[in-house]
Amino acid sequence: MSDFDFADRVERVEPSATLAISNLASELEADGIDVVDLSVGEPDFPTPQNVVEAGQDAMASGHTGYTSSNGVPELREAIAEKLRGDGIDCTSDNVIVTPGGKQALFETFQSLIDDGDEVALLDPAWVSYEAMVKLSGGSLNRVDLAPYDFQLEPALDDLSEAVSDDTELLVVNSPSNPTGAVYSDEALEGVRDLAVEHDIKVISDEIYEQITYGVEQTSLASLDGMGDRTITINGFSKAYSMTGWRLGYLCAPEELVSQAAKLHSHSVSCAVNFVQRAGIEAITDTDDAVTEMRDAFRERRDMLVDLFAEHDVDVPVGDGAFYMMIPVDEDDQAWCEGAIEDAHVATVPGSAFGSPGYARISYAASEERLREAVDRLATHGYI
Structure with a gap:
């Protein structure tokens, strides 16, 4: 069988780091492990x-x-x-x-x-x-x-x-x-x-x-x-x-x-x-549904800021979307890999976005799961 000679344009790019972490979370879940997946930017609300x-x-x-x-x-x-x-x-x-x-x-x-x-x-x-x-x-x-x-x-x-x-x-x-x-x-x-x-x-x-x-x-x-x-x-x-x-x-x-x-x-x-x-x-015709979702995201954001503050983690507070960048070790890739393997919390390394030393979390998850994520990270020494 002959090898493919791939175009330069596809050789220039890497697979999505976000989806790579999400795939790892899916593999762990397939093995029966409970993973709090905060890696993918997908609202946890149903379509109206x-x-x-x-x-x-x-x-x-x-x-x-x-x-x-x-x-x-x-x-x-x-x-x-x-x-x-x-x-x-x-x-x-x-x-x-x-x-x-x-x-x-x-x-x-x-x-x-x-x-x-x-x-x-x-x-x-x-x-x-x-x-x-x-x-x-x-x-x-x-x-x-x-x-x-x-x-x-x-x-x-x-x-x-x-x-x-x-x-x-x-x-x-x-x-x-x-x-x-x-x-x-x-x-x-x-x-x-x-x-x-x-x-x-x-x-x-x-x-x-x-x-x-x-x-x-x-x-x-x-x-x-x-x-x-x-x-x-x-x-x-x-x-x-x-x-x-x-x-x-x-x-x-x-x-x-x-x-x-x-x-x-x-x-x-x-x-x-x-x-x-x-x-x-x-x-x-979706103003009410959008308002309900937006209000829930704001409550989750404020809750997370308070929870991280309890562990002396100072988080830059954004006024939109449903993401948060938390400061982590300089080797953020290793931090994220350890967090999912040890604490079973999926995040995305900041270096994937051009900012090493941070991890991105999505708070498009229930308050209960977000609390669980912070507890796990604290218990395993990641914050």
Whole structure:
């Protein structure tokens, strides 16, 4: 048998560290071991019942075939209306509906980045950004926010020194995975000023924008000068607890939409028809369910901060998403491996996100399981 000669693009990337930890947790659970899995960013709430029923009704009504590649018109218009409410000047022509927000990001990177193009990331950054940059042939320029408790505003001078006229793209994720940080308007205005000065395009990943605690998230594309240089990424997985439905979207200037649409049509064809119909229900009639989930996440966050404080662990407190970065040993990979093997608590090493010395935990789990996780980590000497 001859060996395969793999393409350079796939050799440049590693498997997802998050899913690797989750797979290890699954293996332990298959052996009968009780694992508190805080590694995967998936809400532990069911999809709202009215959304489920809308999907079922759509299937029963025969919406099981292809749709127009960019998405059904009703959903694209509902998304555009939602974004206009966020201050973004857009129409349905600016929207592509994708099978998950990750696909929207992938199409954006592939449309904008050529070999050697510079992409700036704010560390810690979601692991798939790095992989997508490498798959597109781009080069990474990373700005470390860890010294500033993961906030962007005090790091604007660092960002200013890092970017230049050679920077093609900047990725901003607020609320942030993995830190939960919600960047201030002043920070986003600083991003705007640098983007305009150096003619940088900006991806604004806003997948967690409805999960914030006591603050309002601002869409970058709503700022003066940003409408024609921002690609807004969002989706239904987090706010509506629809991870397995795989539904997301991008909103961008029409010239980018026309290019990304070519990738879209030649790869995934379209998002699933009846899932799109369920998405219309989600975006128009789920306010109560979103509020209930958001309130629960906030209570869990506050509880965890108090529990870690009892063990003299000072945790940077984020105002959004459902993640927390806890300081651990310098070798965070070894810490996470030990935590799952000894305490049977699954976390993700901060080095996977570009910030060694931390571990990311997801508090998309019940209060009981979160308490159990902290107890186990304390009992086994990990905090």
